[in-house]
Amino acid sequence: MSPEEVCDSVKAKIRPSEKEMEKLKKVGDEISRRMKSVLKDHRDIEWKFLGSYARNTWLRGQEEIDVFLLFPPEMDNEELEQAGLEIGKRLLDEYEISYAEHPYVKGRVMDVEVEVVPCYRIRHAGEMKSAVDRTPLHHEYLSDRIRGLEDDVRLLKQFLRANDLYGAEHKVKGFSGYLCELLILHHNGFLPLVRDAREWKRNTVIYPCEGKTEDDTFTVVDPVDPERNVAANLSLDNLARFVELCQDFLESPSEEFFFPRRHVPDREELGRIIEDRNTAILVLEFPRPELVDDSLYPQLDRALRKITMELERHDFEVMRDSRYSTDSKCYLMWECAHSQLPSIRLHSGPPFDLHKHAIKFRKKIRYGRPFIRDGRYMVYVKRKYVRPEECIVDMALNSDLGKHVSEKIRDEFVLYSGADVSEISDIRMHLYDFLSVRA
Amino acid sequence: MSPEEVCDSVKAKIRPSEKEMEKLKKVGDEISRRMKSVLKDHRDIEWKFLGSYARNTWLRGQEEIDVFLLFPPEMDNEELEQAGLEIGKRLLDEYEISYAEHPYVKGRVMDVEVEVVPCYRIRHAGEMKSAVDRTPLHHEYLSDRIRGLEDDVRLLKQFLRANDLYGAEHKVKGFSGYLCELLILHHNGFLPLVRDAREWKRNTVIYPCEGKTEDDTFTVVDPVDPERNVAANLSLDNLARFVELCQDFLESPSEEFFFPRRHVPDREELGRIIEDRNTAILVLEFPRPELVDDSLYPQLDRALRKITMELERHDFEVMRDSRYSTDSKCYLMWECAHSQLPSIRLHSGPPFDLHKHAIKFRKKIRYGRPFIRDGRYMVYVKRKYVRPEECIVDMALNSDLGKHVSEKIRDEFVLYSGADVSEISDIRMHLYDFLSVRA
Secondary structure, three states, X not given: OOHHHHHHHHHHHHOOOHHHHHHHHHHHHHHHHHHHXXXXXXXXXXXXXXXXXXXXXXXXXXXXXXXXXXXXXXXXXXXXXXXXXXXXXXXXXXXXXXXXXXXXXXXXEOOXXXXXXXXXXXXXXXXXXXXXXXXXXXXXXXXXXXXXXXXXXHXXXXXXXXXXXXXXOOOOOOEOHHHHHHHHHHHOOHHHHHHHHOOOOOOEEEEOOOEEOOOOOOEEEEOXXXXXXXXXXXXXXXXXXXXXXXXXXXXXXXXXXXXXXOOOOOHHHHHHHHHHHXXXXXXXXXXXXXXXXXXXXXXHHHHHHHHHHHHHHOOOOEEEEEEEEOOOEEEEEEEEXXXXXXXXXXXXXXXXXXXXXXXXXXXXXXXXXXXXXOOEEEEEXXXXXXXXXXHXXXXXXXXXXXXXXXXXXXXXXXXXXXXXXHHOHHHHHHHHHHOOOOO | OOHHHHHHHHHHHHOOOHHHHHHHHHHHHHHHHHHHXXXXXXXXXXXXXXXXXXXXXXOXXXXXXXXXXXXXXXXXXXXXXXXXXXXXXXXXXXXXXXXXXXXXXXEEEOOEEEEEEEEEOOOOHHHOOOHHHHHHHHHHHHHHXXXXXXXXXXXHHHHHHOOOOEOOOOOOOOEOHHHHHHHHHXXXXXXXXHHHHOOOOOOEEEEOOOEEOOOOOOEEEEOOEEEEEOOOOOOHHHHHHHHHHHHHHHHOOOHHHOOOOXXXXXXXXXXXXXXXXXXXXXXXXXXXXXXXXXXXXXXXXXXXXXXXXXXXXXXXXXXXXXXXXXXXXXXXXXXXXXXXXXXEEEEEEEEOOOHHHHHHHHHOOOOOOOEEEOOEEEEEEEOOOOOHHHHXXXXXXXXXXXXXXXXXXXXXXXXXXXHHHHHOHHHHHHHHHHOOOOO
8 A cells, every 4th residue: 555545544544433523512512601601700711622622633532622711811820720720610520630730620521521721811922921821822823724634633643642652741752732733734744744754863953944953952843932842852762763663654554553453462472582581670560659640750760760770880781671650550670681690799999009099908808808900909899789689679678769659669569570570461561562572 | 027037037948958059069060070071072162050050049949050051153043053952962861852042951960950051152232142142141240249149039039939920931920030139139138129119110110220111111121231121021910919018028027928828728618619709600621732831821811812802792791810721731711790691682773863774774683673772773682692601612612712722622621610610629729819719
């Protein structure tokens, strides 16, 4: 199949059905009706549909309606937050409160997910008080311009979703919805974008003018706020993976790029792979702190980095590390080159002819007797850790890995190692990718 | 005891006994007598006693007489060698031929070891044709000057012998007899030398003027050949060990520095030490090529270095290596940090945005699937060797380790590893030092 044929076929599958469209229209109308009555007492507050619902760029089955409340800029913050929550609660059939820069209400209307987000009404980015104030400007910029390209936006979103690249949040570090729409708009469609992206480099500037950055930051300038890089949260490695996918897709176009068949290995298969590698694979499992992903993942990353650095410092040679979470559990994982080290290590001292230092060094009692190599004193000392498990357990129990993470770890943790890790069914697929044997 | 008392006590033990002196005098007289008759047909050849016998600086029990034949400089080389051998054979009761720059005869007269060495008679080093021609000049320089310091020369020789530092040959890389005498002469005795040596550095110049070299070469200028460094064969590490010994001796003087009690561990003790370290200790044993030490050791060193580099290249982390030989066997040995490595290793590829290279890299089929880290392609590849034994055996069988060494190894070799090496009784003491646990 040609890329065009693949795209046409995929579009038909990801475009919301007539029924879904009608249903969302109906919910939208219901929200408008309710808003009229809810806002009766708040003459100074405007409201708007924003996001993929407003621009008709949502993916089939991913219905979600964003309702923004636009408050006058002179209103104080507390008042905004309070009114925002109150309006949200009155609008929704069921709700919960979530926390971004402001608290906001998330819930359902007629069984469709709806978010009610308060912000300040501004005319340009210079007036912005928090990032969310910019969202109405984004919509204003895109709403007319994107018309006719909605299916291409969906293609890109599906392409990214299928490859774990969709979303700017910390967990993913991929492409935001807004970035998707800007890219489609700028290239005038999915395939022109993909063709262009094959050549992207780490210092590419896509928009507003094509060029290069000095500091190796891939850049897409926000048309409503030229100081801002819309791709700031996209990690280097995810940029690289996107470039790779674009190259691969055009080389052999197929729907698998949009609907991948992921192989989920069973316990036996994963166990065999692990034993075959003869590395030290370690997974630290602990209860998930009660945090949303965007708060949790930075903390997991910090804890991971801290333990990895300690493993490296003690010569276990971390080949790769990763983190993962489910609703109830967190996982930190490592693959080390060495499952066991000598009980001793070589410790380097001063040159023999820095006599004062050399004499001091020789007088310390250690495991071995100091000897001279290449004119320098050396000695064998006992290692603190012989196995990576010892290092990780010590860190888990005694090191500050961040308040929330450390609290949960001290409640309870399990450290799996070797083929035993294949017993954790939650992370089998993640481990399979982690070991990078995905075919 | 004071250093002086220790030295006096040791001097009495290492000075040749009256009986030994008398015996050597008798042998010397016998050689003189024989020489008269042997040289009847060679009017143009002079002869001399040189070395420690001639200067009365040999150690008790180390009797050896050096007889030098001084040929006229106009004689051609072949004639010199032929006449030298002929005279030697006629002089000695039993003999064998050894090879230095010229072949020479080694044997016994009245059961004392005698060497008969031919050289050219020269007046100064500028006329020298081979290094051995300089030896009579050395004797000429020292013979009067060293008088009265003979016992101090013996002290230094014994001090060095006891600590494996005596001899300039490749196996030892220590202090030659001539260097010992020059040092004693320059410092006017053993104790002043030892006091001074505590402060020596790698760039020290001892003689003729005290100073420093630019290129970190410890230097003692040859008074009969100012271009020559008499300490050229002294290795940096042996210089450092000498400095350490001088510091230690003056800190706590004792006869042990001259007559060390070496602990020879038994099989059990050595096995326990090895197991306790949890390293990979490997010993390659093979028959000794028929070579004198000074030809053998450079070859052992080259073979050792070659295998060590290969072990390093395959990530086994050589902590220390060494070589040893007996009359019939050679031993190369290593201590590696890892007795086993993962079956895979991380192989680094090009950055993703060197697109041409990256695409080529991705197309190669390997153990794993390429992935991206920090913007660069990486892939797992199978290792060639998982155990250091595999690497050493492969090198032993298939690599050129030098003609003589490779020939012998291909005849027969044994590779010991782990606690098994403690079964090789020949090298137990050497291994004990090698592991640097000597108390």
